[in-house]
Amino acid sequence: MSTYGLQDSTVAIHGGRSLDSHASSILFPLYQTSTFVHDAVGVDKGFSYSRVSNPTVDALEKAIGALEQTPPAICFRTGMAAITTLLLSVLKAGDHAVISDVVYGGTMRLFREVLGNLGITASFVDTSDAANVEAAITPATRIVLIETPGNPTLKLTDIEAISRITKQHSVLLAVDNTFLTPILQRPLDLGADISILSTTKYIDGHNATVGGSIATRDEKLLERIRMIRKTLGTTQAPFEAWLTLQGIKTLPVRLRLHCEGASLIARWLEKHPAVEYVYYPGLDSFPQKALAERQQRAPGAIISFELKAGKEAAIRALNNVKLCSRAESLGGLETLITHPSSTTHADVDPELRCRLGISDSLIRLSVGLEAPEDIIADLEQAFAAAASGAGLEEVTHEIR
C-alpha cells in the first residue's frame, strides 16, 4: 500500500505489507525453503532460489523500504554483510573511501583485514568537521561512509553538510543509521545516497535476530548491490526476516519509550557525584545539541558516561550491575551495559581510542524498556559497590 502521508506507527505496521494472496493470512508466511519450482524452463514466479531472493525476505525489504521512503531495501544476514556487500559493490582495486573515525570497529577491521588486501584504501577522519571530509577526498574516492551519532561517544556528523561535499565531488554518501533508524533520522532526506541499518538493533528490537539492510533511491545502485549480494550469498535468512518483520511493528512505540527512559537516566547520571561526564545528545551540556535538534527527531537511547574514579571503578561498576546485562549489541528491550575500551573497541589502536575520546573509564549504556527507576536503582547500587572496591576482575573478551 502507499504509505505517503501516514504516521510512522502506521507505516511500521502496514507499510510495504501485502496480504499473502493464497490464504489471506494476516501475517506474511515464512517461506523456509531453499528453492522454487519453475512453471517451465526459464519461467518462474519471481523466485527461484533463496540466496537470490525469497518471498519472506522480500516482504521485509518492502517493509523497511516503506520506513525509509525508498524502493524495497536489500536485506543481509548481518550488518557487516550489508556494509561489506555495499563496499564491494562500489569499490574496486585502486579506489578509496572516506570513513568516520568513530565507525564501528568491525568496519575498520574489514578495511584492515579484507579490503586492504584487494587494493582498496580508506581514510578514517573526524567527520564531525566537514572540512576533514573535503580534505580527505581524492580523485580515487568513490564513497564516504559516516555513522551519526558515532559509537560510543555519540559525536554527531552533519549529514547535510557532508552531502553538499559528496555531491560536488560526485562521490556516494552512505550513512549508518543504526542508532536512530529512519523513525528518528532520515539520512536520505538530508542528502545521503544510502542508508545502512544493522537490523539486529532497534529494527528487530528483541535481541532475537542478526541482520542488516541497505536502502537507496538510486535504482541502478540497488540493482548492482542485489547482484553482488547474490554473488557473495550474503542474503538474509527467511526466519530472521520473518522475526524482524514482527519486530518492526512496534519500532516507533519502542523508540518513544527507549528515548523517554534514556533522557531520564542521562539527566540522573549528569547529577550523580560519581560521574565525571555524560555524552547524550538530549542534554543541554551536549556540545552538538543544536545539530542534534536539527537533524534528529529525538536524541536516541544510547548514553555514554565516564566515572570520576577511572578505569578500575568503571570495571567494578560493570561487574556489579544486577538488572542491566553486561553484553555487547544495543537497541533491544533489555538494558545492556558495556565497557567499550575492552570490548567493542578493544581492536582499535589505543592511541586512536584516546583521540576518539574512548577513555578506559567510559561506559556505554543501551537503555532498554525496563522502568527507568529500576535501571537508575541498579546503576546506583553498582556505583556504590564499585566505590567500596567490589568486583575487580579485568573484563577481557574479544571484539565480535
Place this chain on the structure above:
Amino acid sequence: MKFASRLVCFDPAPGDRFRPMSTPIYQTATFEQEQTDSCGEYEYSRSGNPTRAVLEKHLAALENGTRGFCFSSGMAAIATVTKLLRCGDEILADSDLYGGTCRLFSKVIDRGGIIAHYADARSPEQFESRVTPRTRLIFAESPTNPLMRVIDLRKMAAIAHAHDALLCVDNSAMSPYLQNPLDLGADIVLHSATKFLCGHHDVTAGAIVVKDEALAEQICFAQNAEGSALSPFDSFLLLRGIKTLKLRVDCQQRTAQSIARFLASHQGIKQVYYPGLSESSDYELQRSQARGPGSVLSFTTDSVEVSKAIAECARFFHIAVSFGGVNSSIGLPGTMSHASVPSELQAARNLPPDLVRISVGIEDEEDLIADLDQAIHRAISIQ
C-alpha cells in the same frame, strides 16, 4: 508410486503463487476475510492453518486414509479420540499399553463416566468375551510397548465391528511405512508423531488418520473446539522429518535386527522381546500384518540392578523416554515410561521389573553393539 516416492512427492504448497519446494510456515493466528458474512478457506489457526493442512493431507495419504488431523502431542491425539465417546460408554483396551494412555483412561476420562477395561488382546476369544453392549471403542498398540507383543489387528477389527464398536490402533511403534492399520480394518489410526514420523527429537506432536467422513467430521470438530491442534512451526518441522522416514526406519530396523540377534546369543541376557527374531512366537503374525519388526526392542537380565547398570554404562544409548529418533535410547519402562500405569494394572500386566527397552537410532551398527557389549560386561562385573 512406491512408499519412498510418496514420502517426498506431494504438493508442498497447494495454490501458492511462488511454488516453493518446501511448505511455507504460516506463523499467523488469523486470516483476513474478504466479506463479513463468509470466510475463506482459513479463518483462525486453531481451526485451520495452511501449513498444518499440508501435513494433515500428507499423513492421511501415507496411512491410506482420507482425512488427517495433527495435534500438539500424541496424548492430545488420543484424548481427542476419547471425545467420540460419551458418559456410560466403555473402552476395551489391550492390557500392554503406553503408561500415559492408561493414565488418561483411568484418571481423566473416568471423570466423564467413561470406563476403560483391559484384557490381553493376544487371546482374541478371551478379549472378545470382555466386550459389553456399552463397548464403543477398542484400543490397541501393535507391537505393544514395551513387551513387543504382536496383536492380530485384523481379528481386533472383526471383533470391534461385530459389536458395533470402533477400532483405534496406536501405530507409533511402526509408522505408516511399516504398518497401515486402516488397511487391516481399523477405523482410526493414531501416532505419537514425536517418534518415527518426526525422528529428530525436535517436535512433540500427535496425529489421527481416518477414512470415514462422518468420523472425520467429529474429530475435526473436537480439534477445533478443544484447541489441541499442532502449531505451524511444529507442522513444518514434522513435514521435514517425514521426508526421510523410510531412510531412517530402514537403517534403524536393520541395526535393530543385528542387535536383537546379538542380545539373544549373549549369555548375560535372559530374554529378548522382538518380533523380528525368527524364534519369536509373534514372528509370523508380525510378517502377516506389517512390513517389518521395527527398531524398538526389550530384554531382561534376571536382575534389576544389572538392568539399571546396563542403562547407566551404555554410552551411545541415552537414558531417555520416547523412541523412534535418530539417537539410540535406553530405559527401564517399569520406572520410566510406564511408571504412570496404575499399580494394580502393572501387576496384572506382569511387566518384568528388570525389563530394559532400547530404541535403536541411526548410529553405526558396530558402535552400538560394541557399546551394549561393554555395558553388559561392566554391569555384570559391578554386581
